[in-house]
Amino acid sequence: MNKIRELLDGHIVDYVESDMTTVTVEKAKLKKVLSLLKEDINLKFTQLIDLCAVDYVEYGDSEWQTKEATSTGYNRGIRPSSHSRIDFSNETNEDEYDLCVTYHLLSITHNKRIRVKCFLDDDSLIIPSVTDLFASADWYEREAYDLFGVLFEGHNDLRRILTDYGFIGHPFRKKFPLVGNTQVRYDPEQRKVVNEPVDIEPRTLVPKVIRKK
């Protein structure tokens, strides 16, 4: 759709036609692009269908190298790539991340969809909130904050939404261990529910492999 290309000319850094039109924007232009898409009479992308964050830090990494298999055999007990733990002694969690926020818009008037991607390429986790453009962004942004730690500037009520009260960390980042950092149990002596560091070992059932054709 060249209409979108014309309209957004100069505001976007990338334009791809895949399963749907996908445009990539810089953080500074994000709100401008979204409001153009929403307001334009020929597009009318008035519904924010979905908003989610993606952590690209392990993109394309394979857990199981098979090139040398003929001489070395396969290693069965591989460690999962995401096993970094919070160090409770100094409370600093030096996670690596490479976050992107993806917006899926729908135009009910013209039956069209568009995906807008915005990478948080500098070290700041802050991105402008779009709650003033789309009411549905409210909880989606809370979710992205909770699970990935993206900070939405201008959101009125950026609380955690899915994780437990008092949870530490952002669990959907790739470097967050799948088994978690803490476990909960009832302690009969203290007569209360206690949190303690998790005592199961992370493991991989099926290794992640990338086979190039």
Place this chain on the structure above:
Amino acid sequence: MSDYKNFTMNFGPQHPAAHGVLRLILEMDGEVIRSADPHIGLLHRATEKLAESKPYNQNIGYMDRLDYVSMMCNEHAYVLAIEDIMKLDIPERSKYIRVMFDEITRILNHLLWLGAHALDIGAMSVFLYAFREREDLMDCYEAVSGTRMHATYYRPGGVAKDLPNIMPKYMLNKNQNLDQVEKLNYNREGSLLDFIDSFIDRFPKNVDEYENLLTDNRIWKQRTVGIGVVSPDRAIDLGFTGPMLRGSGVEWDLRKKEPYEIYKNLEFDIPVGTEGDSYDRYLVRMQEMRESAKIIKQCCDWLKNDNGDFISSNNKIAPPDRDDMKENMESLIHHFKLFSEGYCLPVGETYKCVEAPKGEFGIYMISDGANKPYRLKIRAPGFPHLASLDEMAKGHMLSDVVTIIGTQDIVFGEIDR
């Protein structure tokens, strides 16, 4: 008497009308809701993260457990996303089977919604009637997949098994005599399709029964008319989809607007509301059940005259024939690789959605070329619906909150994921 103050009330998470584990913090001015703050996440299982650690096919079972009253629709969006990334064409027969079970699922979901919604606002008997019909549809699930709820029936490339030629029957037991058992088995003598046919023949009359109990019922109308009104523009802005959007008068149904599988070959109508209140959404869902029955009938007729494949013959993604595996080396290798390592998808990303009973259920999948999804985002229809609870409940009475939770058709499996 003028120094009454607003007070805060906790509703749930263990409350029968909270439909699972919803905790609401209500700020009340007497009986009137000033604000409602839903606390969700009590059923959060990190499905998306779990899915990123498992090969593609092992995640189908997780999809069932999202919206656990519309199991197969969730699977459908997931397998569609995989098929879209690998650009895979599937046999016509499997498309019809999927559509037929999507609609069976829609009836299952709407029956549970109807029963629970009516029960919440005081009508006991509808629940019992609705569950009578659900039982038969769950038998259909069981006949094709072996389980009554979490079917894992849809697979990339088609469906797991072909439709069975016999329908399981009730057996003689100490609680029922021969006459009673024979009566229960009256429509189970033929194949699954015959059984579905006989169900569809009687189902519109069953819907009449439910409507008879509710549609013109004075109490039902008092509890639903004018409750939770959402204007069309506001519904779009709030991210509503499915019956919630159609109840507000927006004619939007993915089965018509972005027809997937074979929906474009079928004849059915999209019911829409006019007022956008709970009563309209009730009427929309009731009519949807009738439309679903029409679709199932059309699929049934088509499937009876067809003997095609139920799953793709591409053994890179679909398991080879059992007999073949014993004699053919290629098939043995395919089988072994498929069930140990799985298969790798090409690099790419896609968003695929289906019209699930609750609205648009979407899967946003990113593949980095591996045998597991790199990122799987589940777009649950209930999530934006519940997000609007504050807006919908504001100014209504405490008892209307229950109506609004009911009319939103909340299921926490999909909202908390």
